[in-house]
Amino acid sequence: MFDAMLRRRLDAPLARAAGLVDRSWVTPDRITAAGLVLGLGSAATAAAAWWAVSLALWLVSRLADGLDGPLARRRRAVGRGDAGAGGFFDITADFAVYGATVVxxxxxxxxxxxxxxxxxxxxxxxxxxxxxxxxxxxxxxRTLDDGRSLSFLGGLTEGAETIAVHALWLVLPFWSGEIALVWAVLVGITAVQRMVAGHRALR
Incomplete structure (x- = not known):
């Protein structure tokens, strides 16, 4: 729900951060891989109930996830991009991290x-x-081009809300079941929104 607004506010700071890490040995795929490893580490430490460690790993992993795209766009602007492999890796890594954290x-x-x-x-x-x-x-x-690799349909719950709710689980683990139940309903509503919007857009 807040992704479009946050992207407008964070695009410039993230682009500057991408410029700072733009070195020959730093690639978007390596940043994605770092985010994946950190995110899986967050899931593992959550399973062990090391909540503070898990929260720190979660937040750093999401920072990495925010940097790989701007770096990829920076490289693409000078003809050093790929044909979509980075976007594929990014979305599959995100799904792996989100699912593992829930578990x-x-x-x-x-x-x-x-x-x-x-x-x-x-x-x-x-x-x-x-x-x-x-x-x-x-x-x-009929693609929706906002600079990302995929055409994203908006909805009630998007990336920003997901990051916040997963962090909330780690801050309030004693209420995590209740938070999960509410979150499942909200994500379910978003799924219905996207099904309806996608069907209408493709008619």
Missing amino acids: GVGIGSGGPLWPFLLVLLAYYVNGTAFLAFSSIAERSG
């Missing part, structure tokens, strides 16, 4: 797992909706 928090919290299973189901349907839309929109020439 890690569910295990570490020690409570019922069913609210976290509902979150995973909502993520599955939501991800299917926007990835299917992006693929079909590309083939039919």
Whole structure:
């Protein structure tokens, strides 16, 4: 819901940060890989109930996730980009980190797992909706170009909300089940929004 506004505010600072790390040995894929490893580390430490460590790893992993795109666009502007491999790696890494974190928090919290299973189901349907839309929109020439590799349909819950809720789990693990239940409903609503919007856009 807040992604478009945050992107406008953060694009310039992230572009400057990308300029600072733009070295021959630093590539967008390596930053993505670092974010993936840190995110999986956050999930593992959440499962062990090391909440402070998990929170730190989570936030740093999301910072890495915010840097790989601006660096890729910077390289592409001077003819050093790829044909889409980086975008593919980025989205699959994100899904791996998000899913692993849900599992890690569910295990570490020690409570019922069913609210976290509902979150995973909502993520599955939501991800299917926007990835299917992006693929079909590309083939039919109806892409939504905001500088990212895929055509993203907006909705109630987007990247910013996901980062915030996953962080909230790690700050308030004793309420993580309740947070997960509310979050599953909100992500489910977003999935329905994207299904309806995508169908209308492709008619």
